[in-house]
Amino acid sequence: MFAFIVRRVLQAIVVMGVIAFIGFSVQHSIGDPVRDMVGERVSLAEREAIRDQLGLNDPVPIQFGRFCWKALHGDLGISYFHKRPALDVILSKAPATLELVFGATVIILVFCFPVGIYTAIRPRAWLSRFVMAVSTVGVAVPVFLTAIVLIYIFGVELRWLPTYGRGETVALGGWDTGLLTADGLLHLILPSVALSSIMLPLYIRLIRSEMMEVLETEYIKFAWAKGLSRWRIWLLHAFKNTLLPVITVFGVEIGILFAFTLLTETVFQWQGMGFMFLEAVERSDTALLVAYLVVVGVMFVVINTLVDICYGLVNPMVRVAGNP
Amino acid sequence: MTHLLEVENLNVRFALRFGDLTAIDGISFHLDRKEKLGIVGESGAGKSVTGFAIINLLSKPGYIAGGRIRFEGREIHRLSAEALRQIRGNRISMIFQDPMMTLNPVLTIGTQMVETVRAHRRVSKAEARTLALEKLQKVYIPSPEKRLDQYPHEMSGGMRQRIVIAIALLTDPALIIADEPTTALDVTIQAGIMELLGELCATEEMGLILITHDLAVVSQVTERIAVMYAGQIIETGSTAEIVARPRHPYTIGLINSLPGTRRAGSRLEQIPGMMPVLTAIPEGCAFHPRCFLAAPECRAARPDLTPVNGARQWAACHRLDQTAQPNLLKDSTSRP
Ligand SMILES: Nc1ncnc2c1ncn2[C@@H]1O[C@H](COP(=O)(O)OP(=O)(O)OP(=O)(O)O)[C@@H](O)[C@H]1O
Ligand code: SF4
Ligand SMILES: [Mg+2]
Numbered sequence: 001m002f003a004f005i006v007r008r009v010l011q012a013i014v015v016m017g018v019i020a021f022i023g024f025s026v027q028h029s030i031g032d033p034v035r036d037m038v039g040e041r042v043s044l045a046e047r048e049a050i051r052d053q054l055g056l057n058d059p060v061p062i063q064f065g066r067f068c069w070k071a072l073h074g075d076l077g078i079s080y081f082h083k084r085p086a087l088d089v090i091l092s093k094a095p096a097t098l099e100l101v102f103g104a105t106v107i108i109l110v111f112c113f114p115v116g117i118y119t120a121i122r123p124r125a126w127l128s129r130f131v132m133a134v135s136t137v138g139v140a141v142p143v144f145l146t147a148i149v150l151i152y153i154f155g156v157e158l159r160w161l162p163t164y165g166r167g168e169t170v171a172l173g174g175w176d177t178g179l180l181t182a183d184g185l186l187h188l189i190l191p192s193v194a195l196s197s198i199m200l201p202l203y204i205r206l207i208r209s210e211m212m213e214v215l216e217t218e219y220i221k222f223a224w225a226k227g228l229s230r231w232r233i234w235l236l237h238a239f240k241n242t243l244l245p246v247i248t249v250f251g252v253e254i255g256i257l258f259a260f261t262l263l264t265e266t267v268f269q270w271q272g273m274g275f276m277f278l279e280a281v282e283r284s285d286t287a288l289l290v291a292y293l294v295v296v297g298v299m300f301v302v303i304n305t306l307v308d309i310c311y312g313l314v315n316p317m318v319r320v321a322g323n324p
Numbered sequence: 325m326t327h328l329l330e331v332e333n334l335n336v337r338f339a340l341r342f343g344d345l346t347a348i349d350g351i352s353f354h355l356d357r358k359e360k361l362g363i364v365g366e367s368g369a370g371k372s373v374t375g376f377a378i379i380n381l382l383s384k385p386g387y388i389a390g391g392r393i394r395f396e397g398r399e400i401h402r403l404s405a406e407a408l409r410q411i412r413g414n415r416i417s418m419i420f421q422d423p424m425m426t427l428n429p430v431l432t433i434g435t436q437m438v439e440t441v442r443a444h445r446r447v448s449k450a451e452a453r454t455l456a457l458e459k460l461q462k463v464y465i466p467s468p469e470k471r472l473d474q475y476p477h478e479m480s481g482g483m484r485q486r487i488v489i490a491i492a493l494l495t496d497p498a499l500i501i502a503d504e505p506t507t508a509l510d511v512t513i514q515a516g517i518m519e520l521l522g523e524l525c526a527t528e529e530m531g532l533i534l535i536t537h538d539l540a541v542v543s544q545v546t547e548r549i550a551v552m553y554a555g556q557i558i559e560t561g562s563t564a565e566i567v568a569r570p571r572h573p574y575t576i577g578l579i580n581s582l583p584g585t586r587r588a589g590s591r592l593e594q595i596p597g598m599m600p601v602l603t604a605i606p607e608g609c610a611f612h613p614r615c616f617l618a619a620p621e622c623r624a625a626r627p628d629l630t631p632v633n634g635a636r637q638w639a640a641c642h643r644l645d646q647t648a649q650p651n652l653l654k655d656s657t658s659r660p
Pocket of ligand 1: 367
């Protein structure tokens with residue numbers, strides 16, 4: 001197991017290197033740090049001097065090395081618009097996005113397993129058919145439409161839930177959280193539901209189809225022949241085998257969840273990284289774009305590595321393979 | 325005295341889209357305590373379906389359409405789900421064909437053994453583990469203590485089948501149904517597993533239904549045989565009797581195709597043709613397209629099981645008078 005974890009972490013580092021290179025390429029090709037620093041009204045000669053001083057005329061590999069070195073020390077450049085280090089700007093917005101992703105993940109996890117398992121073991125029940133029909137629609141409806149419908153129903157018509165911003169937050173160390181106040185939690189509901197609406201139907205369908213396949217196997221038939229209780233067969237024997245492919249997909253899909261925060265945050269005016277990213281695009285704030293890329297990349301890699309390690313814990317085959 | 329297991333006129337069908345398919349067409353047999361019965365026949369004859377019907381565990385579209393199965397005096401298909409659960413793996417254990425597929429890949433051997441005990445006995449995990457160890461020793465698993473914490477994929481096929489047998493022994497069942505327990509294994513270890521199974525049934529006083537397509541295997545282990553063809557039992561009786569004096573042309577063909585009966589230099593004799601698919605079972609005697617004795621009457625009516633050889637044996641054939649001649653067998657000296 002230890003060797004397996006080490007190998008996964010090494011892989012994660014390689015992926016981080018690739019992400020850094022992409023970030024660097026973006027900065028190198030579209031950014032102009034001199035403009036970011038001194039504005040447009042400085043003579044060409046002076047600019048050239050600054051370029052030399054900043055090392056922008058050095059060979060590309062050296063510049064990339066410098067980029068990585070700085071990135072490792074938390075320096076991803078200065079935001080042109082905010083006049084602050086880009087990393088600071090991003091990190092101040094990260095809690096909002098992470099809490100949104102967290103909310104959506106909780107909703108997905110709470111519903112996908114019971115619903116997926118139920119529809120697998122009772123495929124003919126009317127409730128299963130209903131769920132499957134709804135999930136087919138759910139997969140097809142775009143997130144912003146779901147979001148707007150939710151806002152209309154629960155915000156405009158029923159006036160049950162807030163639809164704008166994060167509500168009241170409290171600072172917890174450097175982390176601005178909305179999870180600890182009732183108002184913050186209320187504000188989290190609609191955006192989380194909207195964000196989960198893309199993944200939840202997919203997961204229900206995935207778990208259902210995997211589980212139905214597992215239920216047909218010989219070892220499940222043998223479990224019945226051993227006279228085990230059906231709950232043990234469904235929730236241990238079948239479910240544990242269903243979990244493996246589901247975990248794999250989960251690791252990939254969580255990246256897509258981050259991508260969809262862009263839309264969700266915009267519709268709900270949620271002051272997170274996605275919201276800020278779109279602002280940065282409008283303002284051509286290159287340093288901020290690159291910082292966003294790197295930070296989201298890191299989060300993605302960390303989550304994926306954790307998911308893979310979970311997979312290793314569930315799957316005995318992996319444990320042995322990592323155990324030389 | 326009642327038998328341990330009585331199967332009477334069993335009829336099993338599969339409800340398919342285009343209509344019902346009859347897989348078992350009115351078979352009857354019985355088994356006494358500690359008795360060993362072999363069910364022999366070609367692939368698709370309905371052997372496995374018979375085995376699963378006994379514990380009412382037919383795969384999805386399959387259902388018992390008629391007849392009765394009585395086990396220890398109770399009618400299996402009338403039992404509640406819970407009563408049935410208490411019989412499965414407890415009074416009747418099953419051993420499946422492919423040990424590579426039978427054990428759950430993500431659970432340890434220990435878990436899969438302990439849960440079986442605890443599904444039927446009110447014992448602690450530690451007690452169940454002790455019992456599991458004891459049964460692993462009975463099937464000659466080396467270092468059983470270590471095996472309990474291993475996963476199935478860490479073991480060979482032969483080892484896994486021994487473990488499946490150990491699981492079957494856990495609850496001291498009255499009956500074990502072994503469905504081709506050695507077919508998926510290496511030839512070199514088949515004999516060992518078979519011997520172990522026969523030996524255990526004797527020492528543990530269990531009944532055995534051994535399902536196989538290999539007549540040589542059943543003749544070594546079982547006392548009685550039922551030969552199946554296209555969902556019917558076409559000959560049944562004591563193993564020794566049937567091997568010595570088979571009366572149904574199909575059984576005769578099976579025995580002639582055994583490697584042991586071959587005269588030096590002669591070719592192995594196969595029954596010509598193939599068993600019919602269930603959708604196209606011939607009228608009359610289902611075997612007639614392949615039978616060397618087929619006569620017009622065979623096409624007209626289905627033969628019933630008739631007592632032969634002094635009523636120690638039963639065969640379903642219209643031309644039993646023709647099959648009494650010993651010269652139909654290729655070699656009468658070196659039979660298994
Ligand atoms: N799940 C199923 N759906 C439809 N038909 C089935 C199903 N299972 C079995 N059958 C039918 O029942 C017949 C008997 O199958 P069975 O598995 O009992 O054969 P068998 O004698 O065990 O053969 P083998 O030696 O190949 O195991 C098959 O020919 C098949 O047509
Ligand atoms: S009834 Fe006729 S066809 Fe069938 S086995 Fe007997 S002789 Fe052959
Ligand atoms: Mg079979």
